[in-house]
Amino acid sequence: MSEKASATLDNLMTENRKFAPSPEFAAQAVAKADKYEAAAADRLGYWADQARSTLTWDKDFTETLDFSDAPFAKWFVGGELNAAYNALDRHVERGIGDRVAIHFEGEPGDQQTITYAELTERVKQAANAFEGLGVKKGDRVAVYLPMIPEAVVTMLACARIGAIHSVVFGGFSAEALRSRIDDAEAKLVVTSDGTWRRGKASSLKDAVDASLEKPGHTVENVVVVQRTGQDIVWNEGLDRWWSDVVDVASKEHTAVPHDSEHPLFILYTSGTTGKPKGILHTTGGYLVQTAVTHRDTFDIHPESDVYWCTADIGWITGHSYVTYAPLVNGSTQLMYEGTPDTPGRDRWASLVEKYGVTVMYTAPTAIRTMMKWGRELVDAHDLSSIRVLGSVGEPINPEAWMWYRDVFGSNAGGGKRRENPAPIVDTWWQTETGAHMIAPLPGVTETKPGSAQVPVPGITVDVVDETGQSVGNGQGGLLVIRDPWPSMARTIWKDPERFKDTYWSRFDGMYFAGDGAKKDDDGDIWLLGRVDDVMNVSGHRLSTTEIESALVSHPAVAEAAVVGAADETTGEAVVAFVILRGEEAAKDTIVEELRAHVGKEIGPIAKPRTILVVPELPKTRSGKIVRRLLKDIAEGRTGGDASTLADQSVMQQITEALKK
Numbered sequence: 024m025s026e027k028a029s030a031t032l033d034n035l036m037t038e039n040r041k042f043a044p045s046p047e048f049a050a051q052a053v054a055k056a057d058k059y060e061a062a063a064a065d066r067l068g069y070w071a072d073q074a075r076s077t078l079t080w081d082k083d084f085t086e087t088l089d090f091s092d093a094p095f096a097k098w099f100v101g102g103e104l105n106a107a108y109n110a111l112d113r114h115v116e117r118g119i120g121d122r123v124a125i126h127f128e129g130e131p132g133d134q135q136t137i138t139y140a141e142l143t144e145r146v147k148q149a150a151n152a153f154e155g156l157g158v159k160k161g162d163r164v165a166v167y168l169p170m171i172p173e174a175v176v177t178m179l180a181c182a183r184i185g186a187i188h189s190v191v192f193g194g195f196s197a198e199a200l201r202s203r204i205d206d207a208e209a210k211l212v213v214t215s216d217g218t219w220r221r222g223k224a225s226s227l228k229d230a231v232d233a234s235l236e237k238p239g240h241t242v243e244n245v246v247v248v249q250r251t252g253q254d255i256v257w258n259e260g261l262d263r264w265w266s267d268v269v270d271v272a273s274k275e276h277t278a279v280p281h282d283s284e285h286p287l288f289i290l291y292t293s294g295t296t297g298k299p300k301g302i303l304h305t306t307g308g309y310l311v312q313t314a315v316t317h318r319d320t321f322d323i324h325p326e327s328d329v330y331w332c333t334a335d336i337g338w339i340t341g342h343s344y345v346t347y348a349p350l351v352n353g354s355t356q357l358m359y360e361g362t363p364d365t366p367g368r369d370r371w372a373s374l375v376e377k378y379g380v381t382v383m384y385t386a387p388t389a390i391r392t393m394m395k396w397g398r399e400l401v402d403a404h405d406l407s408s409i410r411v412l413g414s415v416g417e418p419i420n421p422e423a424w425m426w427y428r429d430v431f432g433s434n435a436g437g438g439k440r441r442e443n444p445a446p447i448v449d450t451w452w453q454t455e456t457g458a459h460m461i462a463p464l465p466g467v468t469e470t471k472p473g474s475a476q477v478p479v480p481g482i483t484v485d486v487v488d489e490t491g492q493s494v495g496n497g498q499g500g501l502l503v504i505r506d507p508w509p510s511m512a513r514t515i516w517k518d519p520e521r522f523k524d525t526y527w528s529r530f531d532g533m534y535f536a537g538d539g540a541k542k543d544d545d546g547d548i549w550l551l552g553r554v555d556d557v558m559n560v561s562g563h564r565l566s567t568t569e570i571e572s573a574l575v576s577h578p579a580v581a582e583a584a585v586v587g588a589a590d591e592t593t594g595e596a597v598v599a600f601v602i603l604r605g606e607e608a609a610k611d612t613i614v615e616e617l618r619a620h621v622g623k624e625i626g627p628i629a630k631p632r633t634i635l636v637v638p639e640l641p642k643t644r645s646g647k648i649v650r651r652l653l654k655d656i657a658e659g660r661t662g663g664d665a666s667t668l669a670d671q672s673v674m675q676q677i678t679e680a681l682k683k
């Protein structure tokens with residue numbers, strides 16, 4: 024990035040609020056500052072210690088890292104372990120089988136309390152059932168399930184027998200499912216009749232049927248969980264009910280050890296920037312880094328915390344921080360099936376209150392949606408149990424961060440506010456990184472609204488210029504990871520060349536993340552959005568994140584997405600799409616007011632040329648704004664690939680609204 028660009032970015036960051044952990048929180052925190060020192064003194068030694076103290080190995084590893092075939096890494100070489108044993112059996116063996124592993128709440132309000140002992144039994148049954156259907160070590164299993172306990176059971180049963188799961192988000196189309204089944208050559212599909220969404224039974228099995236209609240697939244069996252009881256088409260010879268194969272299977276099953284580098288799963292990236300990549304993760308390193316970061320970033324005390332990650336299992340957060348890490352750590356978690364606005368828009372707050380959730384992990388999109396709905400809905404509940412708040416998926420706008428802290432983190436129940444609000448941890452990572460890479464330690468780091476801040480202990484993140492040189496404090500550039508890390512992707516499934524090209528060819532010996540970032544004067548890292556989304560307006564490089572955050576800091580704006588559209592005079596021009604908060608929607612002066620506001624917050628160069636008020640924004644299943652589709656609109660194109668959108672009708676809604 025040129026000097027001019029850095030200077031521009033320098034002017035952009037005016038956020039300077041800081042919040043130190045309270046002495047009480049710091050005193051009880053599981054991760055202290057000495058973790059950074061230990062990792063800095065001997066990085067590989069640190070990871071080896073973490074691996075041995077966090078997991079149970081059937082066979083100890085002989086080498087921590089083998090990167091001789093870079094960029095293809097091997098971690099904890101020679102070690103053997105079983106992921107399901109680490110998540111389940113060992114807790115039962117050490118006498119905490121009665122601890123609740125999962126509090127499940129369905130959208131209609133049905134509940135299940137599943138202890139570690141019960142979950143272990145269920146996984147053993149599923150492992151026996153899948154083996155009975157001919158699934159062997161190394162075979163691939165496609166999982167197309169909603170957020171119900173069977174999803175976790177299925178994933179862990181695969182891990183137990185060494186089968187590789189490929190979870191496909193339940194909201195994806197039959198075609199998306201089929202292409203993933205084909206890519207992985209899946210032998211088994213596990214699905215459900217449907218799931219409860221907004222009070223209605225919504226089908227999943229239909230999409231599986233449609234996806235398998237065309238011959239030439241590899242699927243031998245489809246196991247169907249009955250969740251809603253809705254009518255489904257039954258394919259004799261292919262379909263079997265979960266209750267007929269799993270519930271009747273033996274509860275005895277011995278977990279065999281797998282190599283540390285045995286493949287654990289394939290998962291496709293969210294598809295925010297284009298065609299999803301089938302990321303492959305393996306066993307040992309993935310489990311180490313997910314478990315360690317879960318414990319340290321969220322300050323997990325397994326005996327007392329009730330942890331809730333709102334992510335769907337269909338994306339990486341649901342894999343790492345729902346299925347694997349919380350169970351490996353022996354903690355208790357809440358799992359919720361449905362939508363946040365059913366039966367009312369306070370469903371999440373009411374769940375926190377009901378289960379006494381202590382650690383909550385969600386995405387900025389959800390926080391902004393709740394801001395739009397209004398704080399009164401949350402204030403009506405007692406959220407005094409909350410100790411730590413996490414964010415993931417997109418840069419969190421400082422105003423959304425402050426709202427999260429005030430509304431979720433300061434609620435002391437009975438309408439009172441807390442003296443020491445819960446710390447917020449903004450976690451930057453990717454499907455490819457497998458686990459947190461940049462995040463504060465809540466008992467150590469002085470947090471800043473909108474910044475993910477510091478690499479987690481044992482990780483070397485940097486911001487570099489176009490030639491790969493580290494930028495100084497106060498400067499912007501490209502986010503890279505300098506050293507291999509335990510939970511790194513091992514390859515792109517069946518496409519090692521694309522793995523090299525996408526991540527390792529931009530700079531020699533460094534992982535290129537594809538995100539822009541800036542180091543502030545303290546050296547803390549601020550994520551600035553995708554490198555591909557950086558705009559060039561009259562020679563000034565502008566970050567989408569910063570302009571969006573400026574827009575969201577205006578009281579009338581609930582959400583904003585900014586893109587650069589081709590412009591004859593300026594090269595690119597800033598075009599903003601905004602969703603207004605309810606009461607403000609009617610004002611005709613709003614567009615001028617917002618342009619002036621951005622000018623004041625950032626500078627005249629960042630003033631959007633066009634501001635379009637829209638009812639919704641196109642988002643992926645994991646809640647990320649898909650800016651390339653908005654860029655199409657801004658440049659007068661239509662028909663871009665919308666297949667990874669969570670809601671297929673959004674583009675239609677936006678075009679309709681803009682016609683008016």
Ligand code: ATP
Nearest residue numbers: 292293294295296416417418450451452453454550
């Ligand atoms: P694709 O790679 O297919 O375009 P994707 O990048 O959206 O999809 P994910 O792996 O789910 O797929 O998302 C990782 C990306 O999400 C990061 O590269 C970054 O852009 C963004 N991200 C995640 N967490 C944060 C965060 N805390 N702050 C800023 N950005 C984040």
Ligand code: MG
Nearest residue numbers: 292296453537
């Ligand atoms: Mg990506």
